[in-house]
Amino acid sequence: MERVVASATQAKSTHTDLEQLCVNSIRVLTMDAVQKANSGHPGMPMGMASVGYLLFTRFMRHNPRNPKWFGRDRFVLSAGHGSMLLYSLLYLTGYDLTLDDIQHFRQLNSRTPGHPENLVTPGVETTTGPLGQGFGNGVGMAIAAKHMAARFERDDPELFAHRIFGICSDGDLMEGVSSEAASIAGHLGLGNIVYLYDDNHVTIDGHTEIAFTEDVSHRFDAYGWHTQVVEDANDLGALVRAIDNGIAETGRPSLIRVRSHIGYGSPHFQDTSRAHGQALGVEEVKLTKQHFGWPTEPLFYVPDEALNEFRQCVDRGAKLEADWNRAFAGYAAKNPAAVAEFNARLKGELPAGWDAELPKFTPKDALATRQSASQAEQAIAQKVMSLFGGAADLNESTFTDIKDGGSFEPGSWGGRNLHFGIREHGMCSILNGIALHGGFIPFGSSFFVFTDYCRPSIRLAALMELHVIYIFTHDSIGLGEDGPTHQPIEQLTAMRAVPNLTLIRPGDANEAVEAWRAAMTHRGGPVMLVLTRQHIPTLDRTAAAPATELSRGAYIFNETPGRTPELILMASGSELQLAVGAKQELEKRGHAIRVVSMPSFELFAAQDEAYRDTVLPPAIRRRLAIEASVPLGWYRWMGLDGDMVGMTTYGASGPSQEVLRYFGFTIDNVVEHAIALLSRQPGR
Numbered sequence: 001m002e003r004v005v006a007s008a009t010q011a012k013s014t015h016t017d018l019e020q021l022c023v024n025s026i027r028v029l030t031m032d033a034v035q036k037a038n039s040g041h042p043g044m045p046m047g048m049a050s051v052g053y054l055l056f057t058r059f060m061r062h063n064p065r066n067p068k069w070f071g072r073d074r075f076v077l078s079a080g081h082g083s084m085l086l087y088s089l090l091y092l093t094g095y096d097l098t099l100d101d102i103q104h105f106r107q108l109n110s111r112t113p114g115h116p117e118n119l120v121t122p123g124v125e126t127t128t129g130p131l132g133q134g135f136g137n138g139v140g141m142a143i144a145a146k147h148m149a150a151r152f153e154r155d156d157p158e159l160f161a162h163r164i165f166g167i168c169s170d171g172d173l174m175e176g177v178s179s180e181a182a183s184i185a186g187h188l189g190l191g192n193i194v195y196l197y198d199d200n201h202v203t204i205d206g207h208t209e210i211a212f213t214e215d216v217s218h219r220f221d222a223y224g225w226h227t228q229v230v231e232d233a234n235d236l237g238a239l240v241r242a243i244d245n246g247i248a249e250t251g252r253p254s255l256i257r258v259r260s261h262i263g264y265g266s267p268h269f270q271d272t273s274r275a276h277g278q279a280l281g282v283e284e285v286k287l288t289k290q291h292f293g294w295p296t297e298p299l300f301y302v303p304d305e306a307l308n309e310f311r312q313c314v315d316r317g318a319k320l321e322a323d324w325n326r327a328f329a330g331y332a333a334k335n336p337a338a339v340a341e342f343n344a345r346l347k348g349e350l351p352a353g354w355d356a357e358l359p360k361f362t363p364k365d366a367l368a369t370r371q372s373a374s375q376a377e378q379a380i381a382q383k384v385m386s387l388f389g390g391a392a393d394l395n396e397s398t399f400t401d402i403k404d405g406g407s408f409e410p411g412s413w414g415g416r417n418l419h420f421g422i423r424e425h426g427m428c429s430i431l432n433g434i435a436l437h438g439g440f441i442p443f444g445s446s447f448f449v450f451t452d453y454c455r456p457s458i459r460l461a462a463l464m465e466l467h468v469i470y471i472f473t474h475d476s477i478g479l480g481e482d483g484p485t486h487q488p489i490e491q492l493t494a495m496r497a498v499p500n501l502t503l504i505r506p507g508d509a510n511e512a513v514e515a516w517r518a519a520m521t522h523r524g525g526p527v528m529l530v531l532t533r534q535h536i537p538t539l540d541r542t543a544a545a546p547a548t549e550l551s552r553g554a555y556i557f558n559e560t561p562g563r564t565p566e567l568i569l570m571a572s573g574s575e576l577q578l579a580v581g582a583k584q585e586l587e588k589r590g591h592a593i594r595v596v597s598m599p600s601f602e603l604f605a606a607q608d609e610a611y612r613d614t615v616l617p618p619a620i621r622r623r624l625a626i627e628a629s630v631p632l633g634w635y636r637w638m639g640l641d642g643d644m645v646g647m648t649t650y651g652a653s654g655p656s657q658e659v660l661r662y663f664g665f666t667i668d669n670v671v672e673h674a675i676a677l678l679s680r681q682p683g684r
């Protein structure tokens with residue numbers, strides 16, 4: 001296959017006039033777009049225009065007319081605030097983005113939002129802006145590429161050899177998440193990464209000297225990266241050589257530190273933070289254009305020679321993809337089974353019979369939902385090869401490693417268990433990258449309380465509609481001895497607040513199995529399974545609804561036969577057993593009770609109103625929620641006349657059952673609260 005990569009001998013130490021025109025075209029489009037919007041970040045694209053130009057026109061194998069071509073190299077703009085760099089490149093190289101789109105930069109419902117969004121703009125691989133996240137996403141993409149190559153490559157190493165290019169900034173490299181991702185990328189020796197670091201010495205509050213003086217190259221050396229320095233971002237020859245070297249280094253990820261100048265060319269604002277986050281001003285834009293020898297009018301002017309040069313990417317990309325498709329057709333003819341799996345994975349299809357071996361539990365089984373869920377996961381993992389992921393050094397507790405799946409390591413890229421180390425945030429940003437790459441249902445696991453360490457990446461998974469599965473165990477004060485630092489109190493509420501995240505907290509072993517089924521079949525967003533450490537009973541369902549009802553988010557578990565319920569007990573997870581027990585006690589006292597199992601607010605909220613009103617009839621206003629968490633999120637279901645047995649303080653260290661009793665998670669206490677509710681006149 002053709003490699004469109006300039007060799008060192010072709011490298012020039014100075015740029016040609018045409019190259020200069022191309023680089024300046026990016027700068028001018030950026031200045032004009034930000035000026036028209038009167039909002040945005042002109043400085044970084046102006047400083048790194050040369051890098052963007054070279055990557056898109058010389059190095060990256062991409063097809064502007066098919067941004068989803070599997071064999072493409074991926075480009076990640078981790079410094080998402082510099083979005084005009086990416087939009088300029090996408091427009092100039094012939095993606096489905098017009099000059100009109102550029103002129104509507106940052107306008108409502110435009111295809112050029114403030115920060116790049118994967119679902120909005122063709123050619124944007126990942127949503128970036130929260131600094132450091134893109135860096136981690138790229139590491140995930142590189143992991144995904146390595147694993148796909150190991151699983152599918154036969155005799156043509158080029159077919160699955162795409163690379164991950166990225167641009168990151170000071171802010172990216174200051175954020176902790178990039179350190180976590182860089183550390184694991186170095187450990188793994190991900191030689192398919194080439195990142196260029198925009199070393200412009202400027203952030204929002206001024207010079208980097210005020211807060212960022214470490215030697216970044218040495219830091220990355222220590223991580224095990226291949227590092228280089230280019231002293232001048234305008235030296236295209238040096239950049240070409242460095243990128244060539246980065247590509248040639250296949251045993252380590254590559255970081256090229258590029259000394260650049262924010263707001264390059266602006267007579268008054270170059271090298272100052274004034275160029276970072278606001279329009280340069282009409283006068284300054286004119287002066288800068290004059291400095292480039294550019295006509296000041298019309299706005300958004302790009303010379304034909306430059307546009308033609310950029311648009312060579314269209315024909316080149318078509319040829320690259322056609323060559324790849326030809327090679328792939330040869331591969332497919334020789335490897336029909338592999339190609340069937342490959343195609344299904346890319347489409348996100350599950351193999352026939354994927355759920356055939358799911359376990360079934362009986363009331364004899366008393367086990368933690370982390371255990372029952374693990375059994376379900378193992379049964380699925382044997383059939384679904386796209387399931388790939390790992391734990392943040394807590395597999396001994398979360399039980400998520402795939403049995404006989406092997407470890408993903410240098411030399412065994414086909415392993416399906418990724419040892420993330422104690423890097424929860426890095427793990428979740430990497431999971432996003434794996435999902436974005438395509439061909440995977442990635443999963444990650446840790447203790448539920450540490451979702452606090454993962455939240456920015458979880459939020460982005462939800463925003464990007466990625467099919468990522470999180471398995472978080474040790475879900476309440478019921479974890480016991482580890483005490484309040486490890487006992488989640490507000491995390492259920494916090495995670496339920498993330499739009500488009502589906503959280504499922506199963507109430508027994510059979511619900512745990514159904515939770516996995518829901519996680520596998522859900523599309524358009526991440527799913528989080530929230531599981532117990534402590535054993536809980538498997539509920540007797542001979543006179544109760546089947547656990548498959550979990551798919552509706554909430555369902556009538558059982559109720560006093562033949563009578564209209566006076567009160568609804570509703571619970572999730574380990575507290576469902578308390579509702580079931582309390583119902584029996586209350587029935588003995590003559591009350592008619594309904595138990596509602598509510599493992600997922602989101603799945604329930606997605607049901608139609610008629611179903612929701614069947615489960616929680618508006619006329620039944622005495623409702624008691626039971627969950628070892630803060631009540632905030634439950635008010636929607638409790639209503640004004642409801643009450644909750646929940647947590648309003650942090651927990652305590654002690655044996656599980658004692659801690660639960662201490663905080664009122666007993667049948668007696670639930671009954672007491674129910675009696676109090678029953679004796680109250682609703683509406684008062």
Ligand SMILES: Cc1ncc(C[n+]2csc(CCOP(=O)(O)OP(=O)(O)O)c2C)c(N)n1
Nearest residue numbers: 044129130131169170171172202203204276
């Ligand atoms: C996690 C996160 N924190 C803060 C910000 C706000 N922010 C945007 S850019 C930036 C820093 C700019 O410095 P640098 O990364 O060097 O970019 P440059 O000024 O060179 O464009 C900050 C703090 C952000 N986008 N993400």
